[in-house]
Amino acid sequence: DIQMTQSPSSLSAFVGDRVTIACRASQNIRNYLSWYQQKPGKAPKLLIYSASSLQSGVPSRFSGSGSGTDFTLTITSLQPEDFATYYCCQYSFGTPWTFGRGTKVEVK
Amino acid sequence: QAQLLESGPGLVKPSETLSLTCTVSGDSISNYYWSWIRQSPEKGLEWLANIYHSGSTDYNPSLESRVTISVDTSKNQFSLSLSSVTAADTAVYYCARLQTPGYFDYWGQGALVTVSS
Numbered sequence: 020d021i022q023m024t025q026s027p028s029s030l031s032a033f034v035g036d037r038v039t040i041a042c043r044a045s046q047n048i049r050n051y052l053s054w055y056q057q058k059p060g061k062a063p064k065l066l067i068y069s070a071s072s073l074q075s076g077v078p079s080r081f082s083g084s085g086s087g088t089d090f091t092l093t094i095t096s097l098q099p100e101d102f103a104t105y106y107c108c109q110y111s112f113g114t115p116w117t118f119g120r121g122t123k124v125e126v127k
Numbered sequence: 128q129a130q131l132l133e134s135g136p137g138l139v140k141p142s143e144t145l146s147l148t149c150t151v152s153g154d155s156i157s158n159y160y161w162s163w164i165r166q167s168p169e170k171g172l173e174w175l176a177n178i179y180h181s182g183s184t185d186y187n188p189s190l191e192s193r194v195t196i197s198v199d200t201s202k203n204q205f206s207l208s209l210s211s212v213t214a215a216d217t218a219v220y221y222c223a224r225l226q227t228p229g230y231f232d233y234w235g236q237g238a239l240v241t242v243s244s
Binding site: 020051053055061062063064065068069074106108110112115116117118119120121 | 164171172173174187188189221226228229230231232234235236237
């Protein structure tokens, strides 16, 4: 299976900060990566697919980049509703879908 | 937009079979692939299986011997069975819509299943 490593596992930030979360795949997954936001007691919500495509209805302060093995999720100006846990997920053809362990974004 | 709702027992005994159903509304189940994913503190988010309305399936190899996914297009539902459960199968189980080329764009609210005698 392809392993997905997220960093950091948690971070503290102020409202208005720029936040960057990294995700590294154990092998080349081209751009077959998605990002999800999860709040306590809720299902994950799709933010980004195909590494950099913004899901409809998701604010433009969220963006994704990368290809191959290294990917990044960026929140340009953190809002109060953005405090949550973020997960990356790879979907390279022929392999099981695998998720990162998550990055918890907390208020500083 | 699609809405998904999981249903099934919240408590299953060890060695028995866990069975869950996902009811899809606002969309035809015949248009997409559909998936089951679970989440536990120990394993995090874990993809279990996919199914297409035609019955074509994909399974996580780590669970393939115990997992079955099926679809009932007449009821706009798909289902999960997981046999020989242990405490390690205790998790929140989500159903989701799988969008080409492979991301989950709609999720159910989740169903907590506890394996305990």
